[in-house]
Amino acid sequence: MIPGAFDYHSPRTLDEALSLLQKHAGEAKILAGGQSLIPAMRFRLAMPPILVDINRLDDLRYVEERGDHLAIGAMTREHALEDSQVVRSSYPLLHDTARVIADPLVRNQATVGGNIAHADPANDHPATMLAYHATVIAKGPSGERKIPIDDFFTGLFENAMKEDEILTEIRIPKPGANSGGAYTKLERKVGDYAISAAAVQLRLDGGTIAEARIGLTNVSAVPMRARAAEAELLGKSVSDAVIEAAGKAAAGECDPSPDLRGTIEYKRDMTRVMVKRSIHKAIARAKGGN
Amino acid sequence: MSNHEITLTINGETVTRTVEARTLLVHFIREDLSLTGTHIGCDTTSCGACTVLVDGKPVKSCTMFAVQAEGADIETIESLAAGGSLHPLQEGFWEKHGLQCGYCTPGMIMSAKGFLAEHPNPTEDEIRHGISGNLCRCTGYNKIVEAIQYAAEKLQSAEAGGE
Incomplete structure (x- = not known):
């Protein structure tokens, strides 16, 4: 072809x-x-x-902590995220995600900026960046704009950038103490899009969930946050019942389409499971585990 | 439509050709350079049969335009058997029966070459993760993993001067 x-x-x-x-x-x-x-x-x-x-714009390839955030140049290859020491040690949700995007050959070419700008709800970074409360930097003829990730995805394959702007950087706030995150993806095979996947980033205060953000992959027309699921967690003490309630809330608020990967009912239930698994792992990591 | 003159290195040889912008790298390699060892499997960025090394990294040559390879160093399966003797990876696939029909093999071997350059002493899990972009419909992968382990050991001992 x-x-x-x-x-x-x-x-x-x-x-x-x-x-x-x-x-x-x-x-x-x-x-x-x-x-x-x-x-x-x-x-x-x-x-x-x-x-x-824009592959010759080598200045847009970097992954490093600057001040209060992790700065990722838009042309950073997924492969570089997977190998980055700072990502591995301090941004486990991002590291989880980088390891399951498409396949290793694709990850040698695919870029973080492209994954986000494409605004495909089946791509993995949108959910992760929603969970991280990231900021997208767009440069245009009249200068630079900061776009909060919550305002970035405006439709299927549509984003908040203007036609004459280029996405140059993604900024992820440095997670505070007692924070943890995880990405769990159900896929038929390596390289396929997710049947469902969940990105969770949270912070514990003692035994209480003080902050929680959840992004979902491929279960809606536009990359979405699972706000009802987040609400089930906020201010609660960690328990299996609370985590189950969050999973059920996510299953209820997502809006999957039936296709080769499954029926609506199946995808909703797998969303429940992915959300629960990511919360469990995020909590374990917030407590210092892996 | 735009035509572009590109100069790149392929298997150690510098070539200059004029290509249409929409020419995919795999078509350039197979049709303009007549290097047909690189295969086209799925045509949909799924199978990895067309894998070549671009500046040392394995990529799907069906998902890159030839014009983007301006100035690049490209290696294909034809570069491996230097002077007629098999590369340790080719030898591994021979010795461990890492192929049946052979269609995926050039891509699988180039993917493994790029992988071993970064992971000279891999675990079995790392190998399986590393070649997960290459599909094989015959072997069930176990023999391919063994072939790559064979090559890794051979390359390691050559490195240590144990040849």
Whole structure:
């Protein structure tokens, strides 16, 4: 399968990329890792007349703690997240996620920025970034904007960025003491999208759940937070009953579509299970375990 | 439509060609360079039969445009048997029966080569995680894992001067 014809540009600087987007407004599409876009182009589901390939923007590849957050350059490959020492030691939810995105070959090309900007509810980073309360940095001709992740996903494959903006960085707040997180994904096979998956990030205060954010993968048309499930946890003492209640709340508030991966009932129940498993693991990690 | 002149290194040889922007790397390798060892399996970024090394990293050459490989160093299965003697990975697949029909094998071996460069002394779990982007419909993977273990040991002992 051969993609439709297009004009190709490979800018060497962010400014050059931004001016190409401005010049070709409405026609240009950004090519990041290409692991979603190129298959879509081969199926002719996407036929952009102009591609702006930002793979030469090496300045957008970094993963490091800066001040109160972890800064991830948009062109960071998933593989680099999986291997990053700071991610492994301090951001277990992100590390869990990086290990189960697509497959190792795809992770060598796929980028964190692309995964998020694509705004596919079946992608794994949206749920994780929702759970982390991340901030997306978008640069455009008039400067830089900070977009809270809760405002970022506006529809199926739609995000809050303008056509002439480029996602340059994702910022994850440093988790405080007694925090823990986990990502649990049910998939038919490596490389498939999730049947359901749950990202949980929480903070304990003694035996009480002081903060909790939950993101869900592939059980809604737009990447979603499980707010009812979060409400079941907040201010409660940790117990199996509380965790079960949160799982049930998530099963109730998600909105999956039936497909080859299962019926609505099955996906709701698996969402309950994924949420529970992630909460258990997040609590264990908040207490210092693995 | 746009055409682009690209220069890249493939299996140690520098080549310059003009390609249409939409030409996929795998088609460039197979059709423009006549290196047909790299296979096309699924055409949907699923199977890994088209795996090649780009600057040392295994990637699916069906999911990258040839024009993006400008300046890159690419290795395909044809680069492995230097001087006619089998690479330890090829030898491992031979000795441990790591293939039946052989269709996935070039991709599997290139994936394993990239993996072993980063994990010279892998556990079985690490090998299984490392090759999980490559599908094999024949072997059930056990023999492939053994073949990669064979190669890892052989490469390690060569490293230690034990050849």
